[in-house]
Amino acid sequence: MGGPAVTLEVANGVAVVTMSNPPVNALAIKILEGLKTQVEAAQRDPKVRAIVITGSKGKFSGGFDITQLKARTEGKPVRNMSDFNATLNSVVESGAKPTVAAIENLALGGGLEVAMACNARVATPKAQLGLPELQLGVIPGFGGTQRLPRLVGLQKALEMMLKSKPIKAEEALKLGLVDAIAPRDALTQTASKLALDIAEKRAEAKKIFAVARRGAKRVQKLMPHPMLCIDAIEAGINKGASEGLIVEQDAFAKAVSSAACKGLVHFFFASRGTAAVPGVTDVGLAPRVMKCVGVVGGGLMGSGIATACVMNGVSVVLKEINQKFLDAGMSRVKANLASAVKKGRLTQQKADAMYANCHPTLSYGAFSKVDMAIEAVIENLGLKQKIFSDLESSCRPDAILSTNTSTIDITKVAQKMKNPERIVGAHFFSPAHVMQLFEIIRTDITPPQVLVDTLGLSKQIKKTPVVVGNCTGFAVNRVFFPYTMSACLLLDLGCDPYAIDNAIRMFGMPIGPFRLGDLVGHDVGVAVGSNFIEDFPERVYRCAMIPSLVASKRLGEKSGSGFYVHKGKTSLPDPEGIAPLLAASRANARSQLPASAFAADAPLAALTQSDIVEMIFFPVVNEACRCLAEGVVVRAGDLDTAAILGMGFPPFRGGIVHWADSVGAKRIADRLREWSTRYGGIYQPCPYLEDCAVQGRTLSEGPIKGPDRSKL
Ligand SMILES: C[C@H](O)CC(=O)SCCNC(=O)CCNC(=O)[C@H](O)C(C)(C)COP(=O)(O)OP(=O)(O)OC[C@H]1O[C@@H](n2cnc3c(N)ncnc32)[C@H](O)[C@@H]1OP(=O)(O)O
Numbered sequence: 153m154g155g156p157a158v159t160l161e162v163a164n165g166v167a168v169v170t171m172s173n174p175p176v177n178a179l180a181i182k183i184l185e186g187l188k189t190q191v192e193a194a195q196r197d198p199k200v201r202a203i204v205i206t207g208s209k210g211k212f213s214g215g216f217d218i219t220q221l222k223a224r225t226e227g228k229p230v231r232n233m234s235d236f237n238a239t240l241n242s243v244v245e246s247g248a249k250p251t252v253a254a255i256e257n258l259a260l261g262g263g264l265e266v267a268m269a270c271n272a273r274v275a276t277p278k279a280q281l282g283l284p285e286l287q288l289g290v291i292p293g294f295g296g297t298q299r300l301p302r303l304v305g306l307q308k309a310l311e312m313m314l315k316s317k318p319i320k321a322e323e324a325l326k327l328g329l330v331d332a333i334a335p336r337d338a339l340t341q342t343a344s345k346l347a348l349d350i351a352e353k354r355a356e357a358k359k360i361f362a363v364a365r366r367g368a369k370r371v372q373k374l375m376p377h378p379m380l381c382i383d384a385i386e387a388g389i390n391k392g393a394s395e396g397l398i399v400e401q402d403a404f405a406k407a408v409s410s411a412a413c414k415g416l417v418h419f420f421f422a423s424r425g426t427a428a429v430p431g432v433t434d435v436g437l438a439p440r441v442m443k444c445v446g447v448v449g450g451g452l453m454g455s456g457i458a459t460a461c462v463m464n465g466v467s468v469v470l471k472e473i474n475q476k477f478l479d480a481g482m483s484r485v486k487a488n489l490a491s492a493v494k495k496g497r498l499t500q501q502k503a504d505a506m507y508a509n510c511h512p513t514l515s516y517g518a519f520s521k522v523d524m525a526i527e528a529v530i531e532n533l534g535l536k537q538k539i540f541s542d543l544e545s546s547c548r549p550d551a552i553l554s555t556n557t558s559t560i561d562i563t564k565v566a567q568k569m570k571n572p573e574r575i576v577g578a579h580f581f582s583p584a585h586v587m588q589l590f591e592i593i594r595t596d597i598t599p600p601q602v603l604v605d606t607l608g609l610s611k612q613i614k615k616t617p618v619v620v621g622n623c624t625g626f627a628v629n630r631v632f633f634p635y636t637m638s639a640c641l642l643l644d645l646g647c648d649p650y651a652i653d654n655a656i657r658m659f660g661m662p663i664g665p666f667r668l669g670d671l672v673g674h675d676v677g678v679a680v681g682s683n684f685i686e687d688f689p690e691r692v693y694r695c696a697m698i699p700s701l702v703a704s705k706r707l708g709e710k711s712g713s714g715f716y717v718h719k720g721k722t723s724l725p726d727p728e729g730i731a732p733l734l735a736a737s738r739a740n741a742r743s744q745l746p747a748s749a750f751a752a753d754a755p756l757a758a759l760t761q762s763d764i765v766e767m768i769f770f771p772v773v774n775e776a777c778r779c780l781a782e783g784v785v786v787r788a789g790d791l792d793t794a795a796i797l798g799m800g801f802p803p804f805r806g807g808i809v810h811w812a813d814s815v816g817a818k819r820i821a822d823r824l825r826e827w828s829t830r831y832g833g834i835y836q837p838c839p840y841l842e843d844c845a846v847q848g849r850t851l852s853e854g855p856i857k858g859p860d861r862s863k864l
Contacts, residue, residue: 158186160193165201166344167194168254176214177207179262181231183217187266188239195247202347204340205244205270206254207263212279215261221288237295240269246392250350254343255279256336260318265294268303271350273330274343275321281329282318303329354389361386374660375804377407411814415806419796422789422807427607429619429786432600439608442466446522446547448539450481450512453556454528456584459488462506463498463585464613469511469518478512485510488585516546524552524609526578531679533560537568544569552605554578558629559683562622563595573597576606579626580615581798589797590615595622618794621784624687625680627791628798631779631808633684633692634771635799636677637834639665640695642767643734644741645749645831647759649715650725655764660802665768666715667723670708674701691833694744697737704733748830767827770820773812773851774838780809781840781855788852813850821845 156173169190171177187205194203207213223230244251244266253259253267255275264281267273275281283296291297292313301309304327311317324330334342361382368378380403388396407413427433446469447458458468462485470485472478489503498506511518519525525543529535536555543553554576555565566572577593590610594603603619610617620627639656643649643666653664669677677698685692701707701714706729708714715730716723742750759767776791785791792807805811812820821837822845828835837845844851 156180156182156186158183158190160190162194162197162199164344165199166347167197167200167203168340168344169194169203169205170208171206171213172208173217174209175211176258177209177211177263178214178217178219179266180217181220181233183213184233184236184239188236188243191239191243191247191251195243195249200249202344202351203247203249203251204254204343204347205251205266206340206343207256207258210336211257212253212255212259212267213263214258215263215285216293218288221290233293237293240266240295241392241394244269245271246390246395248390250347250354252343252347252350254339255281255330256339261285261292261296262294265292265296265299268299268329269295272346274332274334274339274346275324275330276336276339277321277333279321279324279330280318281321281324282316283313284316284318286313287316300329303327357389374802375412376410377412380404380407412804415802415804415810418789418806418810419792419803422810423616423793423797425787426616426618426790426793427611429603429607432603432619433607435600437601437604439604439611440523440550442523442605442609442612444469444522445609446471446519446525446543448525448527448543449529450477450484451528451530452484452582453580453584454526455481455484455488456582456586457526457528457556457580458510459485459585460580460613460615462509463489463492465509466609466612467509467511469513469522471513471516471519473514475514478514482510482512488583516542519543519546519551520548522547522551524554524605526554526556528556528580531557531559533564536560536565540565540575541568544571544574552576552602552609554606556580559625559680561624562593566595573599574602576602577620577622577626578606578609579628581628587797588614588616589628589794590617591626591628591794591798592617592619593622593626594619616793616797618785618790620790620794621782623779623782623784624683627779627785627794629680630684630784631772631776631791631795632799633681633688634775634834635768636665636669636681637684637693637695638768638771640697641693641745641831641834642759642764643697644695644738644745646738647764648727649730649734650727652764652768653715655761656768658761659765659769660805662800669698670714670716670718670723673708673710674698674714675707678702691836693832693834695737696740697733700733700737701730706730706733746830746832749832751830766823769808769811770824771834772808773820774824774835774841776808776812777841777844777851778838780851781838783855788854809851813852817841817844817849817851 159170161168171183173180173183191203194200220230251270253270253273255267255273257279259267259281261284264283283292283300285292308327321333325333332342364382368382372379384396384400384403387399444467445461447454448471450470450472458470461468470481472481486507489507492498493500493503525547527536527539553574555562556578558579562575562577566575576598579591579593581587581589592606607617618627624630625633639652642652649666653667656664685694705711706713709718712718713726717726779785780788788809792810795801795808796803801808821841824835824837840855
């Protein structure tokens with residue numbers, strides 16, 4: 153024996169690394185090198201789960217070997233020690249296995265710095281801990297200036313260093329410099345247990361990371377940022393904060409240059425820009441505060457709208473035609489609020505107060521005090537017209553009269569009104585108290601004040617408004633009708649519906665078009681689709697499949713089956729179940745589509761996922777272009793916002809027009825033109841899309857406005 157040495161002993165999964173350099177275990181070069189070698193060996197040893205660092209003969213360490221300092225002052229050659237900090241960082245502080253310092257009596261200068269690099273510290277009651285380097289005219293050089301303030305706070309750390317003042321174990325425990333105090337004979341055992349506990353926690357963290365990574369991996373190709381975020385967090389935990397910061401910087405650079413970031417930042421600004429409507433919100437009008445809203449109809453939509461209002465401090469008068477319906481409507485409001493309580497978003501007390509703010513009624517009497525009426529009854533034109541005559545005579549002349557129709561031309565709803573300019577469309581998305589989008593439909597004669605007030609309500613109830621022109625389907629349903637129809641076209645041409653749903657999910661939609669049909673109900677799908685078939689006959693596809701699903705009572709989730717079989721919360725593909733209907737639909741398609749669609753060279757058998765995505769979404773882009781050209785929306789960002797919030801279009805793709813621009817107008821127009829010759833009008837590119845393709849303009853720019861004639 154003799155001479156400074158560092159030993160390693162492994163027992164019960166713990167490696168005890170002991171520094172030995174009597175009398176005070178000064179950190180001589182040999183000790184520093186030995187520490188590096190032994191801790192590295194322990195980190196590598198598969199039998200070792202945790203590491204304890206300690207000193208021999210009743211002392212931890214009196215610090216860096218002062219003879220080395222002396223040699224330096226005398227200008228003698230000394231070994232450069234700068235790499236020892238790297239050792240402390242990498243193998244002691246940030247190694248895969250946790251390290252705990254077992255401090256008996258002395259931990260001074262470099263000794264305390266070694267202990268502070270460990271993941272935790274246990275000290276004997278008589279231990280003295282300090283950084284007295286300044287007494288010797290040097291400063292702490294093994295990370296002490298950085299680690300001590302983090303552990304004990306700035307004030308105390310400055311005092312301990314500038315005054316070279318050590319502290320005792322008890323104070324160290326209070327300050328957090330040590331994690332536990334243990335008597336001398338239990339020191340190593342306590343440190344070992346603490347080290348194993350940390351190892352156990354790390355193993356748990358590993359499991360947590362593994363689960364988080366599984367989720368992030370699923371979306372990694374489309375959205376790299378969740379995985380990059382986990383990388384940075386894990387680097388910090390496993391390798392220490394400085395390494396973690398380096399990984400974070402690198403990950404940030406990768407994330408910020410991703411397409412997903414571009415899309416999400418675009419959506420951030422687009423969704424905040426929708427409330428500005430030129431000629432309406434910039435002419436000095438102030439919105440009226442909506443204190444009370446009258447809702448006509450307590451069904452799914454009406455009760456959802458009422459919930460959205462009372463949840464945001466707007467009182468509601470809820471009207472139904474009989475007591476039974478009224479009770480059902482009120483209990484829906486109650487259930488909506490109860491679900492918010494269950495999710496922890498509301499206290500019961502607040503929910504009760506909100507419920508009390510929803511006043512049921514069977515007559516229009518209470519409508520004399522409403523600031524706005526929202527009709528939310530079934531899509532029956534005659535019924536709606538009657539309601540609007542009633543509203544006109546029951547409400548104040550300044551009250552906003554709105555309809556929540558999703559399909560009917562609002563000028564038709566207003567036909568029997570004395571002042572049809574008063575009507576405005578207030579299209580909520582189901583469930584209305586959850587979905588953020590609020591489509592506000594104006595006609596050619598809607599006064600700006602009506603829009604400003606309706607936008608005001610939108611703000612009060614925390615919705616994102618999109619002001620759109622009055623047209624079939626308004627913005628969301630209109631832009632997305634080709635979505636379902638082109639999916640049906642592919643289906644009739646022989647594509648597997650489940651493969652289509654899968655391709656669309658891979659693109660980033662929450663569910664595919666057929667699964668969505670099952671969710672909404674195919675009877676609803678037929679009713680909505682018929683509006684487009686009537687109004688845009690030249691560009692629809694009439695698929696026999698959906699009506700025959702309805703005829704055979706496969707309505708979707710509500711009847712237990714559609715394209716899928718639904719049991720409880722699981723939905724499984726049902727290829728056998730739909731086979732006969734599908735065969736009939738495909739046979740029927742031969743009379744619907746041009747013969748070229750079925751030509752032997754039709755490329756359908758080899759459709760890739762991206763072909764499927766393009767054949768389904770390019771017609772959607774085309775319809776979005778028509779809306780832009782017709783001025784249905786004031787800017788492309790409104791369609792982006794509407795697609796994301798109303799249809800579940802993936803936010804990281806920035807919205808339908810933003811995504812289309814990332815593909816390029818030319819490619820979209822070229823492909824659509826090619827498909828239109830084979831499959832018909834649903835793919836015919838519109839003039840605005842063609843113009844942008846030819847002129848190399850982006851679709852987001854919107855149509856080029858002619859000179860403003862009023863100023864000529
Ligand atoms: C990079 C780093 O941040 C830089 C540093 O760590 S600089 C060093 C910082 N550490 C110190 O300043 C502590 C210096 N030492 C002491 O204050 C005291 O020696 C002590 C409190 C550790 C022990 O005190 P005490 O029990 O009274 O014994 P003391 O007689 O002083 O020392 C015993 C022997 O150890 C030696 N010794 C103590 N600390 C030493 C050290 N850090 N390096 C080399 N030798 C040391 C003494 O010279 C003495 O040697 P000797 O027996 O040959 O005379």
